[in-house]
Amino acid sequence: KAGVTQTPRYLIKTRGQQVTLSCSPISGHRSVSWYQQTPGQGLQFLFEYFSETQRNKGNFPGRFSGRQFSNSRSEMNVSTLELGDSALYLCASSPSTTTRYGYTFGSGTRLTVV
Amino acid sequence: GENVEQHPSTLSVQEGDSAVIKCTYSDSASNYFPWYKQELGKRPQLIIDIRSNVGEKKDQRIAVTLNKTAKHFSLHITETQPEDSAVYFCAASNSGGSNYKLTFGKGTLLTVNP
Numbered sequence: 519k520a521g522v523t524q525t526p527r528y529l530i531k532t533r534g535q536q537v538t539l540s541c542s543p544i545s546g547h548r549s550v551s552w553y554q555q556t557p558g559q560g561l562q563f564l565f566e567y568f569s570e571t572q573r574n575k576g577n578f579p580g581r582f583s584g585r586q587f588s589n590s591r592s593e594m595n596v597s598t599l600e601l602g603d604s605a606l607y608l609c610a611s612s613p614s615t616t617t618r619y620g621y622t623f624g625s626g627t628r629l630t631v632v
Numbered sequence: 633g634e635n636v637e638q639h640p641s642t643l644s645v646q647e648g649d650s651a652v653i654k655c656t657y658s659d660s661a662s663n664y665f666p667w668y669k670q671e672l673g674k675r676p677q678l679i680i681d682i683r684s685n686v687g688e689k690k691d692q693r694i695a696v697t698l699n700k701t702a703k704h705f706s707l708h709i710t711e712t713q714p715e716d717s718a719v720y721f722c723a724a725s726n727s728g729g730s731n732y733k734l735t736f737g738k739g740t741l742l743t744v745n746p
Contacts, residue, residue: 561739623676
């Protein structure tokens with residue numbers, strides 16, 4: 519069974535640009551969550567989607583947005599990139615409508631903003 | 633919202649020794665506590681979890697304990713091996729609630745010296 523797939527694996531962007539990251543969850547998983555991982559802040563919650571609906575959003579500026587498609591694939595978008603947006607962006611999928619079974623993480627997209 | 637504190641931030645042990653990582657949480661409604669292991673350059677992987685109706689859970693050399701009254705839980709690794717070297721994250725959530733997210737601690741870098 520395929521795992522959580524994130525594309526691209528690496529990305530270099532310039533300040534002010536925008537970027538779109540993609541996540542394909544495990545087949546049958548309908549919940550997709552996104553986290554930002556940085557050395558100083560650990561894993562910070564961005565948002566969670568279930569059946570194309572955003573159910574929760576973390577404390578990130580409006581430049582960070584996401585969506586989920588009918589096949590459960592999800593994308594996140596960051597507009598007007600800043601140097602501080604450089605991070606590993608992790609997507610995680612879950613089989614449940616709640617968090618009770620934990621997450622399976624993808625390998626992440628390493629975003630570098632220069 | 634939930635806040636998870638994790639200690640220590642770094643831990644160095646000799647091979648064969650035990651390692652203990654401790655976490656505290658703030659939301660008394662939290663009832664699901666997973667632990668993730670992240671090796672360098674890899675994705676976080678769920679290694680063990682515990683629910684609030686259980687005080688302790690073991691899986692081979694790994695055990696987790698939960699004290700709901702004190703709102704803290706701990707990861708215990710016995711007979712450590714070099715391959716246990718990684719960053720470990722604790723997390724908490726209310727699996728029956730409506731916030732649909734895991735809140736993570738900032739991680740513990742465990743180094744097992746041969």
